Amino acid sequence: MKNIDSYGHVSGSSVYVDDIPEITGTLHAVPIYSSVAHARILNIDITRAKNAEGVVDVFMAKDIPGENQIGGILPDEPLFAEDEVHFIGQPIAVIIAISHFAAREARNLVEIEYEELEVVIDPREAKKKGHLLFPPRTFANGDLKKGIEESEYLFSGSVESGGQEHLYIETQGSYAIPQENKKIKIICSTQGPTIVQKTAARVLGLQMHNIEVDVTRLGGAFGGKEDQATAWAVMAALAVYKLKKPVKLILDRDDDILITGKRHPYSSDFIIGLDKDLKIKSYEVTYYQNGGAAADLSPAIMERTLFHATNSYFIPNVKATAFSCRTNIVPFTAFRGFGAPQAMFVIESAIAHAARELGIDKSLIQERNLFKPGDSFHYGQVCNSGNAMKSWGTLQSQYNVEAEKQRVREFNLNNTFLKKGISIMPICFGISFTKTPMNQARALVHVYQDGSIGISSGAVEMGQGVNTKLIQVASAAFNIDYSRVKIESTNTTRVANTSPTAASTGADLNGKALQIACNEIVDRLKRKAAEILQADQEDIRIKNEEVFVGNKASGLYWDELVETAFLSRVKLSEVGHYTTPVIDFDKTIEKGHPFAYHVYGTAMTIVHLDCIKGTYAIDSVKIIHDSGSNVFKSIDRGQIEGGLVQGIGWMTLEELKYDNKGILLADSLSKYKVPDIYMAPLSIEISALETDGDELALLKSKAVGEPPFMYGIGAYFALQNAIEAFNPNYRPNYDAPLTPEKVLLGLYEVK
């Protein structure tokens, strides 16, 4: 089934926040933010701005009726800075005017006096100074000392991975509208309607029921609208609270790129030990997460880094420590993969480094250490799947990896200035929110008396196709045509206390809740049908909109059944409530069973490199992906391709550059380059590793949002492989992204 929104998308009729027809009298808000990375605020003068043409008002910290606090996990982030600013882009006030343009113009008239303070942007320097956002954590298993003793070889090194701008094409935005009885409705481009609702209530000093948040769809999010959509929504709500007028706040791209959080840069150290059979015996790793100026979601992201320290490899003795370092940069936030890609890049670099030192193919080490059923992850959960090895093996046989490697070698022998490189990248990604209480969801189903169906859930559609999946689930549960099912907007008044649509769990959690609700109603309808047909309820089935008794068509159709049920006062609405079973995690010992299941896969990447110019292209990526039942084929394929290319972008072109004053240099699309159509691999082949799937996955089809991102890491190592083919003096340092600049300098590096 294709994305149900496709029709609206291609005809331009799909509605995003900024497309909603404006209510007459709508005002426009623009945030005012710090232009320096660390300073005491000496004075803020808004008089000129306030008197500017078209300006209605300016609101600052002192105007907040409730709490000046938007920190989701830790209360360390004010909505508006009061005495000090900690990063460029930190909001100080919001300006409200009759047009967006007037608000932006007047913004230049706000005068803020600063006393500048020391700026720290490097996480290691922050750590040295003791600037941590929260205490460090260590995950360990086995006995590291023993592991080191058992190691024949020990290698150590450092690894850097850069941040990443989400670059959702739709910027952040909210439209807040006053309702009667002081209620405020916020139409928002957010992955977390409840977060927005709760935070707005907190800041405005209201009870949550006074805030309604409604989300139809997002023009891309990728984690960037999980926590980071909130501030703008709350500012709009604050203005509504004060002015009793509809207020719209849509960030311009230049603001969005500057003042919203991105993927965390990491700096890491590793020591890896291998025995003579290339079994990894010990792995010690320390991550310095650049958290930015406030915690945001960093605690959870850091935790996921620790969970994925060993990627797909079983390592008996591990010690992984992470520090979240406070720097004077915009708070970093969720981004597809949520800390796992950074961890995987480190272990892959460690293996690459070991292989290079040993003069062997990296795959030899990779293959020898893949997880087997019965192995346990370093956080205690036991691996119950052989899919790491199975996906690896299938890739080898289906795409003849050895022959490809040979072809690459031959190509390189025959070409002076063109070189190819190849790499294999296995992935293993845990599915669930690592914070157990978040693994719950609700779905509300109405069967209308004409047999049509309306569904509300906590899932937010952002292109990942969750609405399409939900329709598939409902129509399967009722055994009726898709066209009867409609998905409503995600709205906090219909489905409350939602978890954000994140961690790849949107479809699993909400879909399961939906199944529960549908099945309840199906049961009632079957009971009614049994009554009408005077049959045994056990024998009643609904198939293609018709009721069957055993195998016999009854002539009783869906519409009639529903209508009869309604007239006999059967309850045709239901709320399904789902909580993921079996998961738990004990933070005091950092052990438990945090994930419902894992998604595995293996990718082979081949690149080619112009060794004169240092420019490159991705020739092909071939993937064996553990998708479980593969019932959402078309949508999952889109997620895999999209995730892969985003991952390739992170590893190659996408470079967030900050200068030492904390100024973002790559501050526009002309400077921050994401993959375009030419940067996508020339060919992407994906095969589903058809497995039994997992009971905890929706229709046994495993979650797919995040895992494929990490296939992109393969591009990095394939490029290194190509550089090595040209320059024997190349000493790779593991410093992503591997931009054409670094490639060229690597190609001509001398000893």
Add this chain to the structure above:
Amino acid sequence: MIEFILNKRKITTEMANGVSLLDFIRKECHLPGTKTGCREGDCGACTVMEGRLYNGVLKYKSIVSCLTPLINVHGKHIVTIEGLGMDELSPVQQSIISNGATQCGFCTPGVTVSLTSHLLAIDQKDPLQSIGGNICRCTGYKSIEKAAHEVDDLKNTIPRGNELKSIIEKGWLPKYFSTIQQRLSEIEPYQSSDDPNGLMIGGGTDLMVQQYKEIRQTNIVSTEGRLPDSIEIEGGKIIVGGGVTMQSFFNSQVIRSEIPQLEEVFPLIASEQIRNMGTLAGNIVNASPIGDLSILLLALDAELILENRSGISRQVKLCNFSLDYKLTDLKAGEIIKFIVFKTLKEGGQIGFEKVSKRTYLDIASVNSSISIVVENSTIAHFSYSVGGIAPVPKYMFKTKAFLSGKKLDIVTLKSALEIIQTEISPISDIRGSKEYKRLLVRQLFLQHFLTMFPKIITPGEIHMLMTNKQIPHEKH
């Protein structure tokens, strides 16, 4: 007063003529299908089609509405995603859906419009170029690429000659398109206020990014319709009008036959939409040290014919035009009326190389162009320009002087490399460190020769030079 047709509807507006078409479409006309992604031409979400009469014949191309000032749509047909709507989906829309080429959908109206204009842009053979200016953050592009190839296959089924009519007849575009040619011909030319202080705008692709605030508040003057937009060849000279866009330059028969080597590099410059808008003159006057057209035209030893308000013209060499960072010899009130350069001599060659972080739709880290004539293995003529390594697009006078008259061999090139390094002064910035740029200049210089003279300068020799190995016959 600006008049144009927006989809089906005739628009007449008194709004400031510098307001962006995007704002006009979304805010004044309440057509929200066209999306705002960046407002700087870099994402393509705001792509619309522009239909224009060329000698009475209606032709369409894609443009970005965010950088199009209203003044530049006078007398044209602007088509947004809404204007492509029919009872049934068009084949472009269908192939986007059937290939799963839309996820969040925010880029999709832009992609749909770009692909529709691919169907209509007869000169454009490469469907990827048509959508190269559309960034999609969701799909990873493979599905979009498939859709693009399907559309291209369809395009190849259209009989040549009056393609627009065939497309309308096939039902791939709404019927109202058949009335547009007539309706456009009824619109009177724009009555410009001719404000002497009015900002002069070409395609707007630099100015609308850099000075949108000023532009939307003042009355601007456009070169469109006022300056010649043809490319002529006359007495061994190629004369390019001051209104010629990059795309019409690249597509012109004159250029394609005179400098066929350039065909491969054109796609590296900006995107289809931007090439459809931006002019050569604008590229020169913008004076970016990295302007691709400036670099190319420098190596061609182009001259500019400037004209002031009183109609008095003067001629300057492009190599003397840029004075300092973003400062040119253009006097107030002057315009570039023509850009003139000689046709290549027999046996002459021209090369253009560009390296940017992202190969397509990106500003160069370093670009470089050479025009050269070699006679009896002696360099008879040599002009060389490099971008990104000085405050201005750099004409390499010293290197030119050194190489002119020299024997072309690897030893000469090696010596030239030393001179080159003294002639450039790159700084580290977002486009690369100075070390990188120095290295790139060397690499691109050698690449030119490798491409042009593979028999005289062998890859083996170049490899030795690049890897600092001793060159065997270096002694003599």
